[in-house]
Amino acid sequence: MTGTTDFWQRLGERPYDFDLFAALRRIESLHPQSPRLGHSQRPQQDPIRLGQAPSTSFAPATLAGLDERRAAAKLRIFSFGLFGPNGPLPLALTEYAMERANHHGDETLSAFADIFHHRLIQLFYRAWASAQSTVSLDRDQDDSFTRHVASLVHHGLESQRERDSVPDHARWNHAGHLVRQVRNAEGLERILANFFRMPARIEEFARHWLPLPDDQRTRLGGASNAQLGVDAVAGQAVPDRQHRFRIRLGAMGLADYENLLPTGRGHRQLLDWARSYIGIEYAWDVRLVLHAAEVPRVSLGGVTRLGWTSWLGASAATQDRDDLVLDPEHIAATTHSYRPRRTAGSPSSEPTRSHP
Incomplete structure (x- = not known):
């Protein structure tokens, strides 16, 4: 036996x-x-x-x-x-x-x-x-419970499984948030905090700049968009707070920090979680917060990377570093490093990308 x-x-x-x-x-x-x-x-x-x-x-x-x-x-x-x-x-x-x-x-x-x-x-x-x-x-071969839960989030068919970098069971674990038609900030906070095992906070109404098309910019001698106080705009972009939010992750250790950089697997998983939860309706970016004790010192022959994991200064950091803000959607669109996988019923047109 x-x-x-x-x-x-x-x-x-x-x-x-x-x-x-x-x-x-x-x-x-x-x-x-x-x-x-x-x-x-x-x-x-x-x-x-x-x-x-x-x-x-x-x-x-x-x-x-x-x-x-x-x-x-x-x-x-x-x-x-x-x-x-x-x-x-x-x-x-x-x-x-x-x-x-x-x-x-x-x-x-x-x-x-x-x-x-x-x-x-x-x-x-x-x-x-x-x-x-x-x-x-x-x-595993007779798992009706998984099939029932997956069906709640439109993953009931085998062809709908393993569509991106997020493990299926991790997504089904949060079916209670994904099944709701109204997606709120608290749901995304809990999903990311549970999945990445770190504090997560959503900063709503984040300020960003919307570029103006050429025909809507103010020009000297132009016949339109030239009334002061009405439609005249100085510059090529206008500030906006209605269509962007910011994800704040951390404070975290250096290993988790590097995992969430564009070269890490966590970066792709963060992008897939955001797409699964909010789709492409809103623009968003992420601010990574590194523990002060984990801030690496810059030295010749070191492994720090300019712009990502390097800070000037000889003394040890006394505050958490939160000056790195990434736009995963923009990075994916410009580097072609990660494209959304086509699924049945998905729109054929490319989603509109927001400018940084």
């Missing part, structure tokens, strides 16, 4: 420490090659035989013991069966089965009843397991 030796040893020595459903769930997960309990067509397909220990006393525990004398181990329980004070048979038959087994070594009657017990206990367990969706996670 295969399985974890320590589990079977504890089950045989201390069966009263186990709950029936917990023990059967563990046994079922240890035998992925066998049909699920309650789904087999013959007893030979089951990893364990089930039966009831005849007893006239009220059950002191759920499990009576594990019998490994036969080729197929047999797990006996006290409750849920034909015998005993709670069973449908008269107590005289329970006493007779006990007397034959204890004094004559004859288990014919109880073995015959176990033919029915074996199937009934399995169906009893299956009724419980079917209502506990997480039980299906014990087997």
Whole structure:
């Protein structure tokens, strides 16, 4: 019989420490090659035989013991069966089965009843397991719980899985946030804080500059956009606070900081999380905050990178460094280092990119 030796040893020595459903769930997960309990067509397909220990006393525990004398181990329980004070048979038959087994070594009657017990206990367990969706996670090839949760966020089909750098289970873990039609800042904060294991804060209405098209700029001698106080604009861009927000991550250690730089995997995951949560409706950027104790010193032959992980000064930093702001969407659009993967139902046109 295969399985974890320590589990079977504890089950045989201390069966009263186990709950029936917990023990059967563990046994079922240890035998992925066998049909699920309650789904087999013959007893030979089951990893364990089930039966009831005849007893006239009220059950002191759920499990009576594990019998490994036969080729197929047999797990006996006290409750849920034909015998005993709670069973449908008269107590005289329970006493007779006990007397034959204890004094004559004859288990014919109880073995015959176990033919029915074996199937009934399995169906009893299956009724419980079917209502506990997480039980299906014990087997990857028959994971209905994952399919149900993935369907909530439109990932129910296999072709919709593994679409980007964010692990599927990480996304499904936050299905409660992703399933809502109204996406708020608190939801994105919790997702990023939980996924990256660091403080995350959304700064709404972040200021940025919107470039003006050539035909809307003010020019000397122009016939339009030249009324002072009405539509005249000095410059090539106007400030805006309606369409951009800023993600503030940290303070964090140097390893996490470098992971979120454009060359790190965390940078792509941050971009994919933002696209999954808000789409392309808003512009956004991210401010990375590095712990003061983790700020590297610049030295010849060092591994610091200009503009990303290098700061001038010989003395140790006394404050967290938060002067690096990145625009992942702009970086992806200009470097072509990371393109969104096409999926069924996605628009064919390229999303509008915001300028830094």
